[in-house]
Amino acid sequence: MPPTPPTTYRPSRNWCPISTPQPARRRTAHAHHPACRRSTFAHRRSRFQGRRGQRPSVRSGPSTARHCIGEHWRRPVNSDTRSDSRLARAIAVTNGKGGVRKTSIVANLATRYAEGDRGYRVLVIDLDPQGNLINHFGLADHPQNNGGLGLVTALVEDQDLPVIHDVRPKVDLIVGGPRLKMLENAATFEEVIEAGGLETLFVQRIAELVDAAGYELVIIDTPPSLGLQQALALHTARYVLIPVGLDQDSWDGVRGIGPLVSRARKNGNPDITYLGFVVTGLDVNAKSYIEDAKDYIESLELDPPIPLFDTFIRYTPTGGRARNFGLLVHELAAKRNEFELARRKALRDYRRGNTDIEVPKPIAMTVHDLADDYFDLAKEVLTKINQHEQAASTAEGE
Numbered sequence: 001m002p003p004t005p006p007t008t009y010r011p012s013r014n015w016c017p018i019s020t021p022q023p024a025r026r027r028t029a030h031a032h033h034p035a036c037r038r039s040t041f042a043h044r045r046s047r048f049q050g051r052r053g054q055r056p057s058v059r060s061g062p063s064t065a066r067h068c069i070g071e072h073w074r075r076p077v078n079s080d081t082r083s084d085s086r087l088a089r090a091i092a093v094t095n096g097k098g099g100v101r102k103t104s105i106v107a108n109l110a111t112r113y114a115e116g117d118r119g120y121r122v123l124v125i126d127l128d129p130q131g132n133l134i135n136h137f138g139l140a141d142h143p144q145n146n147g148g149l150g151l152v153t154a155l156v157e158d159q160d161l162p163v164i165h166d167v168r169p170k171v172d173l174i175v176g177g178p179r180l181k182m183l184e185n186a187a188t189f190e191e192v193i194e195a196g197g198l199e200t201l202f203v204q205r206i207a208e209l210v211d212a213a214g215y216e217l218v219i220i221d222t223p224p225s226l227g228l229q230q231a232l233a234l235h236t237a238r239y240v241l242i243p244v245g246l247d248q249d250s251w252d253g254v255r256g257i258g259p260l261v262s263r264a265r266k267n268g269n270p271d272i273t274y275l276g277f278v279v280t281g282l283d284v285n286a287k288s289y290i291e292d293a294k295d296y297i298e299s300l301e302l303d304p305p306i307p308l309f310d311t312f313i314r315y316t317p318t319g320g321r322a323r324n325f326g327l328l329v330h331e332l333a334a335k336r337n338e339f340e341l342a343r344r345k346a347l348r349d350y351r352r353g354n355t356d357i358e359v360p361k362p363i364a365m366t367v368h369d370l371a372d373d374y375f376d377l378a379k380e381v382l383t384k385i386n387q388h389e390q391a392a393s394t395a396e397g398e
């Protein structure tokens with residue numbers, strides 16, 4: 001009897017050369033092959049897992065490997081050429097426009113850097129008369145929260161700087177607030193002028209504090225106006241990080257930064273460097289806006305060019321809610337399950353007739369994604385700083 005001819009397998013649009021010919025329903029999906037990619041749910045799942053794989057989740061709480069960002073930073077060389085090399089790792093987060101997440105970035109990055117055994121000692125300085133930064137730490141009622149008066153007095157009367165210690169482990173805060181407006185007046189005082197002006201005095205006092213307390217990172221929050229407080233921040237910082245929204249207003253807010261940076265460069269901070277732009281408030285379903293932002297930056301023809309960070313900070317209402325809870329985003333993410341259990345219990349009680357009970361609103365799962373965004377941004381900032389420091393030390397060696 002002649003052998004039965006093999007069943008012919010007709011490649012269809014969904015045919016995959018790697019899988020053995022099998023009835024369509026049992027065919028193995030290969031996520032890397034375009035045909036499989038088009039046709040299977042399995043691919044969608046593996047694509048999702050792939051994305052998660054690249055950006056490990058913080059869902060299991062602060063014990064995960066990505067917990068300690070100190071791991072990611074090779075101890076940088078000290079490459080600042082100005083006399084205050086103590087401030088070689090000071091970052092100003094700035095934009096002349098409000099609402100671009102400056103304060104949220106400062107608070108969240110600072111705490112992520114300080115996490116874990118190998119975390120850094122971080123000093124956070126709030127130079128914004130709105131004084132919102134302390135709310136992110138849940139300490140608005142702290143007895144040392146005097147709306148920035150402590151900072152003004154310390155500068156003018158040569159007192160100790162008003163540091164609130166351990167707003168989170170290894171994170172200290174110099175609080176801001178409406179009294180910072182008094183700095184305009186303080187700049188005209190004779191003692192201040194004799195000390196070389198308010199900018200010089202401020203840098204000197206912060207550098208002394210950093211030296212004495214051994215801070216490894218300084219992060220400065222700035223107001224949404226390009227005035228004296230911005231100038232103080234830019235005289236102190238070695239690096240400038242610029243969050244931008246996707247509206248023209250936030251790009252307009254960037255314009256005034258250049259002249260202030262040039263002034264700081266001339267006035268004793270020659271190494272001040274732009275770290276880059278970070279897109280914030282992005283709808284993750286509209287990532288094409290990132291390309292628009294890139295095109296826009298190119299069209300500005302900046303010299304030297306200012307890069308755009310790969311990381312973006314997404315829009316999600318939980319970003320605002322974390323602050324309302326007095327928690328950082330990753331802290332809220334770690335507590336989400338606990339909150340959710342309490343919410344469900346309240347909901348059950350309500351449905352059973354206890355209508356006096358207040359059922360809290362759910363915390364969206366996107367809180368985890370936002371926590372990941374901040375973690376990734378923190379890492380990218382350190383990588384860029386490291387690159388700058390390596391480049392500077394190489395240039396020095398030549």
Ligand SMILES: Nc1ncnc2c1ncn2[C@@H]1O[C@H](COP(=O)(O)OP(=O)(O)O)[C@@H](O)[C@H]1O
Nearest residue numbers: 098099100101102103104314315316317319320
């Ligand atoms: N990822 C986010 N998505 C949506 N809203 C956010 C997010 N992060 C922060 N917010 C809210 O946006 C507002 C502005 O943020 P903020 O950090 O204070 O900006 P800025 O300091 O630039 O004025 C605040 O009300 C904050 O709660």
Ligand SMILES: [Mg+2]
Nearest residue numbers: 102103128132
């Ligand atoms: Mg702010």
